[in-house]
Amino acid sequence: MGKILMKGNEAIGEAAIRAGCTNYFAYPITPQSEVAEYLARRLPEVGGVFLQGESEVAVSYMIFGASACGERVFTTSSSPGISLMSEGISYIAAAQCPAVFVNIMRGGPGLGGILPSQGDYFQATKGGGHGDYRLLVLAPASVQEAAEMVMQAFSLAEKYRNPVMILGDGLIGQMMEPVAFPEHLATPPVNKDDWATNGMANRGSQRPNLVKTLYLDPEQLNAHNLTLRAKYQRMRQEEVRFEPYNTEVDYQVLIVSFGTMSRVCRTAIDNLKAQGREVAMIRPQTLFPYPEAAVREAAAKASCRVVLSVEMNMGQMVEDVERSVRGQRPVEWFGKCGGEVPTPEEVMEAVRGLLAR
Template sequence: MAKVLMKGNEAIGEAAIRAGCKNYFAYPITPQSEVAEYLSKRLPEEGGVFLQGESEVAVGYMIFGAAGAGERVMTTSSSPGISLMSEALSYIAAAQCPAVFVNIMRGGPGLGGILPSQGDYFQATKGGGHGDYHLLVLAPDGVQEAVEMTMQAFTLAEKYRNPVMIMGDGLIGQMMEPVEFPDGLKTEPTNKDDWATNGMAHRNSKKRNLVKSLFLDPTALNDNNLALKAKYAQMKKEEVQYELVNADTDYQVLITSYGTMSRVCRTAIDMLKEEGIEVAMLRPKTLFPFPEKAVFDASGKESCQAVISIEMSMGQMVEDVERCVKGRRPVEFYGECGGDIPSPEKIIEIIKALL
């Protein structure tokens, strides 16, 4: 299929349809409202459901209801909206329902700003809502990868019966790039008859199904949380995705960076190479599960003097990087979080200061 030029937000909407998702609930918020605008036109054409809810709080539970009924469903929002949906995310994870949430991150905390940010790393990977749960978190570095990850997200959500979050940012949502929609990424929905509230008649059964998260018996709650833990362990084993850049050289510095920020670091690495300075980058594509072993291994290369995490935040992923480097190299951090994206020249200056 020929490539088409699309805005990131619209491409994410189209990718959901191509992945077989016909249900979308959302509430407007900059910088992701184009997803809703696009799908409000496209979904009716596909015989699907588009609904603009009255708040992100309500939308979170519309997603829960639809997912509990066994249908593929997605919402998109941006940072403050994701905060409001975080309550529902905790419930959806606890009740083990598959759903796809897209966060086109903007600056925070509070109302923050509407420019790109990576300030929601903690929220996405460490919880956000209450209780012992994790989302499976995918971080694209551009429009094409946002499309592919959106399509994969539905498959992953159903494989684990767990919410999957795509972590984009205002730049990925707003910029236009050529994209294609790989047919091979579309999967058939799994059979959900053993748990979804899709109606006894629908599954030709006399046994009713319950979608719930209340376990008053401490043993039952412990068992449910252990079942969740086992899923997270399986994710860590089977779903880790990352990319290594310039790692076959005797690099002196290892950058860890993801999403939009990693694109700038990639340019900086090329420019440094021209000056004869080898720098590598490890780009996590899954933020949870985090590429723990890959970070440990890459930081251990003999030529590597330091590791630096470069983020559009005050320093969030760096805590996971430090955890994985396990003290065998110094771990530094550089970040900007007001909405301006650090330039390659700035990255080069920071790297040179480490040498």
């Protein structure tokens, strides 16, 4: 199949349609408004629905409602919008409803700016909303990978009955790259009759289904949380994804970086190699579950002196890198945020600085 030159935001919208999701509720915000613009035009062509909510809070509950009824549903937003949705995301996770959230991150905190950032790593992987829940978090590094991850996200969300988040940054949304939509990634929706409020008559049942998040009995609440925890443990066993780069050589520095930032690091690694310095990289493709074992094993290589987490933020993922490395090697951070994407030259300078110590 031929590739199409598309903006990341448009590819994300098209990927959802190709994955069989025709319910999209959203509220516009830069730098991801093209998703809504694209789907407002495209969804009516395929019999789908785009509804613009009156706010992101409203959108999150529209997602909750559609998912509780057994529909495939997704939304896209950017950092401040995701903050507003976080209450709903906590409820959706608690109610074990599948849904897909795309965060095309911009600089924060607060209104911050509109340029690329990775400042929502903590929000995506450690909570955002209240309570003990986790999102399965996928981090694309290209338009192609964003499209594929969106397509896969719907079946992952249904597999775990849990919200899945695609964590991209402004550049992933704004840049154009050739993209194809692999048909094999489009899976049919699973049967949700055992839990969804999809109509007793529709499913031929005498038993009403109840979607809820309130458990006043502490024993029941504890049991509910243990059920959720077991799912997150299963994600840790089955869904970890990462991409190693230049790990087969004897490297002195291990970089850990995701998304757009990892591409900058890849160029820095190539340039350093040309200068006779070997640096490797682990690129997490899932941020939760985190590729702890891969980072730990790569850091433990005898030639490796130091581990460097490179992020478009003030140092968030570095805490997961430290947790993974478990003190075997020193762990450092390098980054910038709010649109100041570090250049390959700056990453090379940071690496040289570490090697000079």
